[in-house]
Amino acid sequence: MSRLHKRFESLKASKRKALIPYVTAGDPNPQVTLPLMHALVGAGADVIELGVPFSDPMADGPVIQLACERALKHHVRLLDVIDMVAEFRKTDTDTPVVLMGYLNPIEAIGYERFAEAALAAGVDGVLTVDLPPEEAVETSKLFRDKGLDTIYLMSPATSTARLKQICEFGSGYLYYVSVKGVTGSAALNVDEVADKINQVRGMTDLPLAVGFGIRDPQSARAIADVADGVIVGSVLVNRIAELADSPELIPEQVGQLIANMRSAMDA
Amino acid sequence: MSIQTDQTAKQIFPDARGHFGPYGGRFVSETLIGALEELEAVYEKLSADPSFQAEFDRDLAHYVGRPSPLYHAERLSEKVGGAQIYLKREDLNHTGAHKVNNTIGQALLAKFMGKPRVIAETGAGQHGVASATVAARLGLECKVYMGAEDVKRQALNVYRMRLLGAEVIPVTSGTKTLKDAMNEAMRDWVTNVDNTFYIIGTAAGPHPYPKLVRDFQCVIGRETKQQSLAQIGRLPDAVIACVGGGSNAIGMFHPFIEDTTVRMIGVEAGGHGLATGQHAAPLSDGRPGVLHGMRTYLMEDDAGQILPTHSVSAGLDYPGVGPEHAWLKDLGRAEYVAIDDSEALDAFRTLTQVEGIMPALESSHAIAYAMKMAKEMPKDKVLVVNLSGRGDKDIHTVADIDGITF
């Protein structure tokens, strides 16, 4: 059983929802990432989405674009990110880690080599933003054969036919993008999200996580009431940006944001 | 004139999913898939609709001023002392470049789709101007994304766009050039997809853009074919065009793909020289990867990060290239070469002084290569250069290099 599957099963058994923070690896410097990951887990994170920096993050708003730029100043490469996960696994063998990023860095080192290195390091899943199912027939199979979960996005504009297709392609969990826009954009409409989530429930047994537009304990709670997982990114990355000049404060302060959401979700 | 390209070539590429061999495709976030599917469906329907084609043809004739002449540059040919050089005068189009062929077509699509707002990215500003122009004519709101670097070096076009009623938004992320403008336009489109049509300015991006931009630009090659037969009595020995994203080149090349006696030569921006790494020539010195929704040749580092590019011409300053060119390169059907900044500047001056035609710096790359090539060929051979745009917009750049400030 995959680490992601196990994690969602045990959450279900204890009637809790997954809290899934996103941070960009190497932001604002590579030394921060490992202590930050542990702090996130300590504060109540169930899964970590670790962003792989890319020079052209087309689907991201300014907050995550700048995070990529900060990480790339330190030349953080995909293989370095994989090494960070290997370090993390030395002391945490339970918390699933999903790499989230764009296709080109994976393509540059080769799919096979990537999958093997990621698996060996203890990566659990891959979410490639610019790799929709129709372009992913071979990679998805390769990744899953190797034992990596493949996580796909669904959006408010996704047709019913595509939702079905994505449910078949996905594994680990499905990621519902709650708003039309880039990461960090406008507030979400919980009722609309609930409708879509209910529609998808009829198509799959996979856990459904919701991201984009969740910025505080209240919205985390509201989404936790309708979905299986709550993904938070830009709010955390924003705090990291504010603390870029005193990075030693990042693990604790960003952890605190997660702790606040955790208590709201569990209350 | 018609939008449909000739049948044989159409069967080859792209396939139903927008693939040109291993290139092209639709590598975008799920949030954009719906919009691309809608665009594809509308385009498939309209491109087969005679009334849409008639409107496109009418606009090209009466608004753009087509057909553009095929001009025998006799003095230039004489000076070079080899093959005869002909110029396909896209610089004489309304707004001064080939870009308008495409914006007319896409604006018509926007109109048929009922989208009140259009957005565009631009490098040199020619596509931005051409987009602002058709938006003004159709009464559409228009926003143009332009790298902050390019806003500086193409000040004239920025002002033209503003006069035309468009809002120009300087993009300060990344390298502050065309690729970043394209990222930003995509982000706008994801956010405003319900009321917005994204007019991509080159034969690149996710399917169906490379195909539809090509189809709109193919008027260049089709006219060239007819004009060659009428004026020379045969097809040219080679057609030559500069390649930024590749729209003017594919518009010239595509109708000639089946005519294997005609060499097709794409000229990339060699910048400070291929050896320096400071250029914008992914086909000459890059490798395949995925950017802006397509698989194609890119300038990237070993880790798959996109590299900064350099060219004296903003319109060629792009790290990728349209997927059909990537495929034509691999097939060996088209050849791709590079011309560096100083060679292009020399060609700019030569054409201006010998023929009284001031070419865009982009087009000057194609002129420069044609001159090199013609020199080695007998006088009865014929080269057609696509003169993709006029050089007024570049006067400041050239003056700067001459040490002149206004």
Ligand SMILES: Cc1ncc(COP(=O)(O)O)c(C=O)c1O
């Ligand atoms: C006059 C001119 N020629 C060529 C280009 C390059 O674009 P493409 O390769 O799409 O023709 C540009 C782009 O701005 C241009 O303005």
